[in-house]
Amino acid sequence: xxxxxxxxxxxxxxxxxxxxxxxxxxxxxxxxxxxxxxxxxxxxxxxxxxxxxxxxxxxxxxxxxxxxxxxxxxxxxxxxxxxxxxxxxxxxxxxxxxxxxxxxxxxxxxxxxxxxxxxxxxxxxxxxxxxxxxxxxxxxxxxxxxxxxxxxxxxxxxxxxxxxxxxxxxxxxxxxxxxxxxxxxxxxxxxxxxxxxxxxxxxxxxxxxxxxxxxxxxxxxxxxxxxxxxxxxxxxxxxxxxxxxxxxxxxxxxxxxxxxxxxxxx
Amino acid sequence: xxxxxxxxxxxxxxxxxxxxxxxxxxxxxxxxxxxxxxxxxxxxxxxxxxxxxxxxxxxxxxxxxxxxxxxxxxxxxxxxxxxxxxxxxxxxxxxxxxxxxxxxxxxxxxxxxxxxxxxxxxxxxxxxxxxxxxxxxxxxxxxxxxxxxxxxxxxxxxxxxxxxxxxxxxxxxxxxxxxxxxxxxxxxxxxxxxxxxxxxxxxxxxxxxxxxxxxxxxxxxxxxxxxxxxxxxxxxxxxxxxxxxxxxxxxxxxxxxxxxxxxxxxxxxxxxxxxxxxxxxxxxxxxxxxxxxx
Numbered sequence: 137x138x139x140x141x142x143x144x145x146x147x148x149x150x151x152x153x154x155x156x157x158x159x160x161x162x163x164x165x166x167x168x169x170x171x172x173x174x175x176x177x178x179x180x181x182x183x184x185x186x187x188x189x190x191x192x193x194x195x196x197x198x199x200x201x202x203x204x205x206x207x208x209x210x211x212x213x214x215x216x217x218x219x220x221x222x223x224x225x226x227x228x229x230x231x232x233x234x235x236x237x238x239x240x241x242x243x244x245x246x247x248x249x250x251x252x253x254x255x256x257x258x259x260x261x262x263x264x265x266x267x268x269x270x271x272x273x274x275x276x277x278x279x280x281x282x283x284x285x286x287x288x289x290x291x292x293x294x295x296x297x298x299x300x301x302x303x304x305x306x307x308x309x310x311x312x313x314x315x316x317x318x319x320x321x322x323x324x325x326x327x328x329x330x331x332x333x334x335x336x337x338x339x340x341x342x343x344x345x346x347x348x349x350x351x352x353x354x355x356x357x358x359x360x361x362x363x364x365x366x367x368x369x370x371x372x373x374x375x376x377x378x379x380x381x382x383x384x385x386x387x388x389x390x391x392x393x394x395x396x397x398x399x400x401x402x
Numbered sequence: 403x404x405x406x407x408x409x410x411x412x413x414x415x416x417x418x419x420x421x422x423x424x425x426x427x428x429x430x431x432x433x434x435x436x437x438x439x440x441x442x443x444x445x446x447x448x449x450x451x452x453x454x455x456x457x458x459x460x461x462x463x464x465x466x467x468x469x470x471x472x473x474x475x476x477x478x479x480x481x482x483x484x485x486x487x488x489x490x491x492x493x494x495x496x497x498x499x500x501x502x503x504x505x506x507x508x509x510x511x512x513x514x515x516x517x518x519x520x521x522x523x524x525x526x527x528x529x530x531x532x533x534x535x536x537x538x539x540x541x542x543x544x545x546x547x548x549x550x551x552x553x554x555x556x557x558x559x560x561x562x563x564x565x566x567x568x569x570x571x572x573x574x575x576x577x578x579x580x581x582x583x584x585x586x587x588x589x590x591x592x593x594x595x596x597x598x599x600x601x602x603x604x605x606x607x608x609x610x611x612x613x614x615x616x617x618x619x620x621x622x623x624x625x626x627x628x629x630x631x632x633x634x635x636x637x638x639x640x641x642x643x644x645x646x647x648x649x650x651x652x653x654x655x656x657x658x659x660x661x662x663x664x665x666x667x668x669x670x671x672x673x674x675x676x677x678x679x680x681x682x683x684x685x686x687x688x689x690x691x692x693x694x695x696x
Contacts, residue, residue, distance in 0.1 A: 163607030171614030178623045185484045185628055186476045252607075314457035317464045325468045332475035337467060 139242045146246035154251055161252060168255025176201060176263055179327065190331045195270040196359055197328060202264030203283070203351035204326040207290025208319065209257035215295045217247030221302035222312075231399050240394055241387075244302070271359070279358050285376070286354035292379040293350050294319060296386035303386075303393040318345060326351050331364045342367075349378035437534050441542035448546040455550055458503065462555050466499040470563055485627040490654055493566040496559030497650045498622050503547040505585045505646060506540060506592070507622055509613040513596025514605045526688060533677070533684055537589055544585045569655025576666065580649035583669045587644045590676035591616060597680075600687040621647030627656065638665070641672035 154161060179201065183194040192200075212219065221244060224230045233243050273279060301315025322345075325333075330341055330348040342348040356363055357372040448455075470492045477488035486494065502508070513536060516522040526532055559565050568574035595612055599605045617623065619642040626634045626647050637643055648665050651657045657665045 157603060160602075160604035160607060164604070164610065165607075167607040167610035167614070171610050174614060174618035174623075178618065181624055181628050181630070182476065184630065186480070189472070189476050190478070308453055312454060312457040313461050317457075317461045321461060321464045321468065324465060328472050328475070333468070333471045334474070337471065 139239055142238065143242050143246045146243065147249050150246070150249050151251065154249070164252035165255045168252055169259055170255075172205065172256040172259045175205075175327075176259070190329050190364065191361075192329050195267040196355075196361075198263050198267030199271070199355050199359065200329065200351045201327045202260050202267055203287055203355065204290060204323050205260030206257060206264060207287050207350060208294050208323050209253050209260055210287075210291045211294035211298065212253040213250050213257065214291070215245055215298050216250035216253075217244040218295070218298040218302040219250070220248060222305040225305045228399060230397070234394075234397075241390070273358070282354060282358060286351065289354075289375045289379045290350040292383050293346070294322070296379070296383040297322070299383075299390050300386040303390045306393040306397050318347075322347055322350075338365075346378035346382065349375040433530070436530060437538040440535055441538040441545065444539040444542035445546045448543055448550075459551060459554055462499045462502060462551065463558055466495055466555060466559065467562075469495040469499075470559075484625065485656065486625060489564045489566050491625075492563050493559070493654060494625055494650055496556060496563065496565060497653060498646060500552040500555040500559075501581065501584070501646060501649070502622075503551045504544050504581065505588050506544065506547075507588060507613075507617055507620070507646060509588065509592035509595065509609060511596070511605070511609065512536075513593060514599040514609070517596065517599035523691060526691065533593065533680055536593060537586070537677075540589045541582075541585065544582075566654065568653050569658070572662075573652050573655055573658075576662070577649050577653045580652055580666060580669060583666075583673045584645050584649055586673045587641055587669070587676060588616075590673065590680045591641075591645075593680045594676075594683050597683050597687045600690050616642045616645060619643070620645040621650075625656075626651075639668070641676060644669035644672050 176198075179197060180194065183197070187193070189197065217224075221230075224233070224244075224247070233240055236243065297315055297318045301312075301319075304312055304314065325341060326347050330338060330352040333341060353372045354375055355361075363369075363371070473488060473491040473495065477483065477491065481487065513522070516525065522532075525535065528535075568577065592609075592613065595605060595609050598608055602608065619637050619640060621629075621637070621643055622645070626637055626643060628634075629637060643665075648657070648669050651665070652662055
């Protein structure tokens with residue numbers, strides 16, 4: 137409870153400082169809204185030529201895209217501190233964090249609120265709503281609850297990747313792009329049905345980096361689609377386990393990293 | 403007496419003209435060597451970031467594999483769509499991912515940061531042209547990425563996926579100059595965005611909007627021939643296709659003969675125009691530095 141309060145008060149402080157630059161915020165918000173819209177625009181253009189992928193129509197893919205985009209955007213807004221952690225280590229600011237008599241994890245989590253990413257969030261929501269409407273999914277409370285649970289699961293997944301990515305900075309001062317593979321790359325890969333991929337690559341996305349659980353399996357349930365991969369029906373309900381399986385090692389890795397941290401001395 | 407004086411005058415003038423020309427040539431040569439030196443320096447600096455390059459390679463490869471599989475799935479039971487067959491579509495993705503860092507398609511905030519920190523003032527004081535300095539710094543990086551990022555990704559495609567070799571010898575030979583002009587166009591756009599930091603507190607919004615829409619319109623994510631046809635035709639007249647689609651389309655033989663020449667000419671004209679525009683923009687910015695007193 138204490139940490140929750142701390143989290144919100146730290147976030148509030150950062151929000152107030154960001155709001156000093158309103159014009160900059162508005163420009164970046166619009167920029168993000170626009171740019172992420174071109175992402176979906178590319179999908180629309182592709183479906184203009186192909187009409188479906190592995191039996192998924194444009195708006196079914198829209199559900200996949202909307203889910204992953206909303207999850208990712210929320211995680212980016214909330215856990216930005218881990219995303220820019222390399223800078224914190226390089227500049228020696230992390231030493232200050234360690235000196236404060238409170239939790240390290242919550243301080244990093246609340247270090248920065250990436251409000252401009254609201255642009256992506258809004259865009260993902262709009263795609264989601266249009267897709268929901270076009271597919272005539274209606275106001276089915278079960279499906280709606282399922283959707284929200286799946287999105288929260290996705291937020292946890294992406295946040296875990298940010299945390300694991302930040303931990304690498306304890307050992308490498310070179311800023312590494314590696315987490316981008318699973319964050320931006322994860323959004324890209326999960327924008328299409330997992331059944332589009334093949335062989336070991338697909339198996340990796342299902343069983344090792346459980347990207348398929350962010351949106352593919354939940355979407356199969358929401359859209360009442362059969363699974364062409366022939367995996368058991370209960371896979372659709374396993375997603376909360378997947379995010380836990382990613383988050384727990386990520387946090388452990390982080391704690392290990394914090395214990396072994398040596399300051400750059402700058 | 404008068405005649406004699408006149409002739410010495412003339413002789414002096416001729417001598418000074420000759421040495422002036424020679425000096426100017428010599429100057430031009432030595433200055434271009436200076437800029438090449440900047441390119442070399444930035445190439446060498448890039449060599450230091452080994453881990454960054456490995457991880458960037460992993461990211462580009464991941465994107466390539468994802469997009470290649472997506473195209474394979476889309477092309478199931480389909481032949482030629484939007485003027486591309488599946489192998490050409492895979493090659494398109496492989497080439498764009500291999501080129502991404504060579505042309506620096508995502509732009510950078512180097513110049514904006516230099517403006518923000520004030521570092522730009524010392525750069526402007528140096529007896530060199532700031533735009534050329536920044537351009538050659540970028541080209542040095544491009545050259546590095548050609549060997550250490552582009553080639554490896556291209557090899558991943560060749561080893562693991564069906565791919566299409568260059569359409570013809572001309573296509574292969576013209577691919578590289580076209581690639582260079584692509585890098586110059588991206589540079590001149592991001593140079594101007596960077597300079598806008600002289601007027602704006604925070605250029606990130608502008609950077610995102612301009613570079614992002616440029617990436618989309620450049621036919622980097624999907625081929626221009628996948629665009630709705632009217633829209634695609636408009637895009638072919640904009641500078642952005644010169645950022646990445648023109649070299650790829652030349653390689654694949656989508657632009658051949660007269661159309662290839664025409665697209666190359668547009669690319670060169672746009673590169674020159676944007677560089678000149680950048681110079682105009684730079685002189686405005688410099689005036690602002692002087693007004694502010696540095």
